[in-house]
Amino acid sequence: MTSADVIVIGGGTGGYSTALRAAALGLTVVLVERDKVGGTCLHRGCIPSKAMLHAAELVDGIGEARERWGVAAHVDAVDWAALTATRDDIVARNHKGVQAHLEHAGVRVVHAAARLTGPRSVRTDDGREFTAVRGIVLATGSRPRTLSGLEPDGHTVVTSDDALFAPGLPGSVLVLGGGAIGVEYASFHRSMGAAVTLVEAADRLVPLEDADVSRHLARGLKKRGIDVRAGARLEGVVRLPGGGVRASVRGARGDVVELEAERLLVAVGRVPVTDGLDLAAAGLAADARGFVAPADWSRLETPVPGIHVVGDLLPPPSPGLAHASFAEGLLVAETLAGVAGAPVDYTAVPRVTYSAPQTAAVGLTEAQARELSYDVVVNTMPLTAVAKGMVHGQGGTVKVVAERGGRVLGVHLVGPHVSEMIAESQLIVGWEAEPGDVARHVHAHPTLSEAVGEAFLSLAGRGLHQQ
Known part of the structure; x- marks a missing residue:
């Protein structure tokens, strides 16, 4: 049996950030990962999808150059093999970087599946046993939610984990789910020339965001030719003998339409992964939704002292975002090292959808602020x-x-490059600034972020370009 100060189960963003910070604080760390360090975000989610979305942005730019700027340019073809090779190179270089960071920090990485055998002990599927002196960190992440009768096959029916790795570019795609993931994949495929239908059961896209964000986003997607169907539900799907699917979709008014597409992308959320973890052996249990809830959010510590949780295993208000996982990992590592730290302020965690147009937000929506009885000005x-x-x-x-x-209380952006503009607003919300505080700072002209400055100037009674 091997002993370490900290045992981390899961090497995704939450797990490896915990390991790196704990090691930097002088703790001995064992990180157990059954696949590749970096997790879903690096290998199947954030990084490869944003690489592909950048390629999509380049394609869109060629169209804009021709239509708006008189540049005689066209996209003759997309070399799928070359595109995916660039994506895979970006992922591989990031993977090597994470491995190098862990090695340099002195973190022992064990490639195996792990299960709990007690509140301080872990056993891997290859028979090794480890004990934790200070604590165990659960960071096993999540997987795409699937629907009964719609088991993914990696070609005709896909999830966000395998959509970018399916062979070739389809001519038509039906995307089920209008959250951030579904919107991003709908946007990508439309840029690449596919006919795209986007179906969302809620009455608007990205339903957790501000209603005005949803409205502007839907307008932008429709302008690009995406068939957006909010308030619609999937009634049934048939896989066609020659390939593709036929789906029955009931619209917001009760009408049922038949939609055909070469590929069906199921993007209806993600569920925590606790399979094989044997929570009960340590005196833990997942809740009805599969989350492992902390008893103390200021330490992200479960009801079993010394066992902490980070990343997608956490229920709301943790948003299940990679950058939130980094913050959670830092907090837990510092807690285990005895370093006092502030809890994660989830209200100040930015939320971004990398579609065209992009959305970015931080803080409360207008509806949330009113529900909390704030006297709101917008x-x-x-x-x-x-x-x-x-x-x-x-x-x-x-x-x-x-x-x-x-x-x-909140800042909400829709438009080009707003993912790069949200950091300022994160500080504004996180530091509880007032509009007058922001209005004193000069924004560069001409920039897109100037619009943020102008919005605060107007709220402070000093508006220039806004009547």
Whole structure:
């Protein structure tokens, strides 16, 4: 039996960030991962999907160059093999980087599946046993939610884990699920020339975001030719003998339509992975949704002292986002090392959808703020009200939700490159700034972020370009 200060089960973003920080604080760490360190985000999710979305942005740019700027350019073809080779190279280099960081930090990486055998002990499927002096960290992540009768085959019916690795580019795609993942994949396939139908059961896309964000996003996607069907439900699917699927979809008004597509992408959320973990052996149990809830959110510690949870195993308010997992990993590592740290402020964790148009938000939506009985004041600023927004010509908006006479509660962005603009708003919300605090700072001109500054100038009674 091998002893270490900390045993981390799962090498995704939450797990390896915990391991790196704990090692930096002088603790001995064993990281057990049954697949590759980096997890879903690095190998099947965030990184490969954003690489592909960048390629899609380049394709869209060629179209804009021709249609708006008089550049005689066309996309003759997409070399799928070359595109995926570039994607895989980016993933591989990131993977090597994570491995090198862990090795340099002195983290012992064990490639095996692990299960709990007690509140301080772990056994791997190859027979090795480990005990933790200070604690165990559960970071086993999540997998795509599937629907009965729609088992993925990696070709005709796919999930977000395998959509980018299915062979070739389909001519048509039916995307089931209008959250961030479904919207991103719908956007990618449309950029690559596919006919895309996007079906969401809620009455609007990205239903957890501000209603105005949903409205602007849907408008932008429809303008690109995506068939957006919100408030619609899948009634049944038939796999066609010659390939593809035929789906029955009931619309918001009760009408049923038959839709055919070469590929069906199921993007209806993710579920925590606890299979084989044997939580009961350590005195733990998952809740009805499969999450392992902490008893103390300030330490992310479960009801069993010394066992902590990070990443997708956590229930809301943890958002199941990679960057939130990094913060959770830092917190747990510092807790185990006896270093005092502040709990994760989930309200200040940014949320981004990398579609075209993009969305980015931090803090409360207008509806949430009103539900919490804030006296709310709202300002919206179109991106096209500033010169750089006109240059991009893709529309978009900035929406600020603030407490009347008080702090900023939320900032919501839609438009080009807003994923790179949200960091400023994260600080504004996280530091509880008031509109007047932001209005004192000068934004560069001309930039898209200037629209953020203008929105706060208006709220502070100093507006220039907003009437």
